[in-house]
Amino acid sequence: MLFYERAADILGRLERRQGSVKSMTVGNHYLKPEEKRKMYALLCETLKHASALSIVIERSGLLQAENIEARLALVLTHDLLFTRGGLQHTGADPKLNLAIRKHKSRLASELERLKAELGAQSNADLVPAHLRDAASTFRYVRVNLLVTSVDAIVKAFQDDRYRLVDLSQAEGRSMHQVLAVKSRVFARDPHLADLLVFPPGTDLHAHPLFANGSVVLQDKASCMPAHVVQPAPGSAALDACAAPGNKTSHMASLMKNRGRIFAFDMDQRRLETLVELTGNAKCKIITAQCMNFLDVDPLDPSYADVEYALLDPSCSGSGIVNRQDALVDSYISIVNPTGTGGDESRSTEARARNLAEFQTSIVLHAMRFPGVKRISYSTCSVHAEENEGVVARVLQSQTEFGLAGADQVIPTWHRRGLETAGLTKEQAACVVRTMPEDGTNGFFVAGFVRQQPADIANTKQQLSELRASRLKEEEARPKSAAYASNAPGSAAGNAKKAKNPPQVKKQKQPKQPRQPRVKTPKQVKDDVNSPAPAKREPPPMVVASGAVTKSKGKKKPKRRVSVAVTQL
């Protein structure tokens, strides 16, 4: 296939949602290495300008005159009108190249006419506003208080020629005006004390302060849960769905590396990333366990002193501002304005329902830990069913916990919950939402606080009933269905993970002795119950630090962590 034909083919696949722009361009084995970036750029730009290009093509009569396919016309017209070099000579059949060039002046005059109609000064102004918004999310830098202080980091950025601006003195100017794209400025975040804000597009991945663990690149919304759960230094906390560990490391930062954090996740690879990331961030109080949280026994004495629970379970991710997704969605709405996604939207609804059930069960399970007194529940979803809906169900299902008041849940943040899905106006005011127009991802956070002491006898009874019903469900399920139902929270998924905890300890490699990076529940229990080694500080916990190969004095080769990008 020639270059433009391939591009048109990928557009068709994007319409059918058969993959992402990235996977079908930079991850496309049919493309030569030198073509991959070009193809990626062509598709992103064509998608961005698809609405303007479609109008120009239609008005020019190109499709009828040359009898060419609409997607092919889009990519060809893009390059013809929007790139300096024009059409790539070998990008299409020479006859087609010639035919399209014949229409250049007509297409160009239609483009100018459209710009005049829309008051657009440049081609960039033709990009719809909602796609520009997606690119305008601020970059947030969380200061790792285990390594440094906010003041020290502010000074370090100033020394690096970044200018500190005071948002409280902005006098009616929007944050986007104060922190304009490409300017070398930054500000202290007005809501979260350990956060700094940089203009959209700032890339600090190569900055030494990121490389040495002094700062973590984490979206603002994702920094809210740790501030809502507010774990006290020296206490014990749990993170139920922890990997890749951004919120876990944030809790450790707020706890000043004092106390302990039990971090659970059922995905071993993600948990290994957690161990690495939290190790880079110098966290020393995290015990990482590869487990389904729903299988963790709240009455296990190891967790008796756990007072705080951060719950950030899997969700639809509908709040994540991903430019490419936004581009594809927008393109599909142009080429298929009436939408033929009936089945798709039905399955989305069903998925949201299943997720909400799973999310509710995670919150209710955390409430069974007798010492837990404060919980944060969060999702990066904008669907009420996964957010306010889950909160309402949790409140209806038990009486020991109530909603934390608005004064405890990022009180200065303006956007609160929706008065919907069973929440009253007062309850909705207690929870927090963020949206892309706030310069963050779409996100939701609620806090729960214990109102009555735990009824341990009742909890025990509930737990044994729960286990019995899961076992029954598992036995009743036909074997062949096991894989499909291995979703988070499903009984089969739980049973599978619980029965086959990953054995990371690899004893059979005498040349490279390793300590287990992620401990099995039994190993963790042994650690918790065994006395602290005399010289270790802090003592008994499995430390999720990068230093896991101390034993033979050999340095472990540094692994690159691909997840260390703007983190959710």
Ligand SMILES: C[S@@+](CC[C@H](N)C(=O)[O-])C[C@H]1O[C@@H](n2cnc3c(N)ncnc32)[C@H](O)[C@@H]1O
């Ligand atoms: C939204 S991500 C968590 C992100 C993480 N809190 C952070 O800030 O880095 C959800 C995680 O939940 C894990 N998960 C899903 N179901 C789980 C379960 N039943 N028990 C434990 N972990 C689960 C997934 O593997 C995934 O890593």
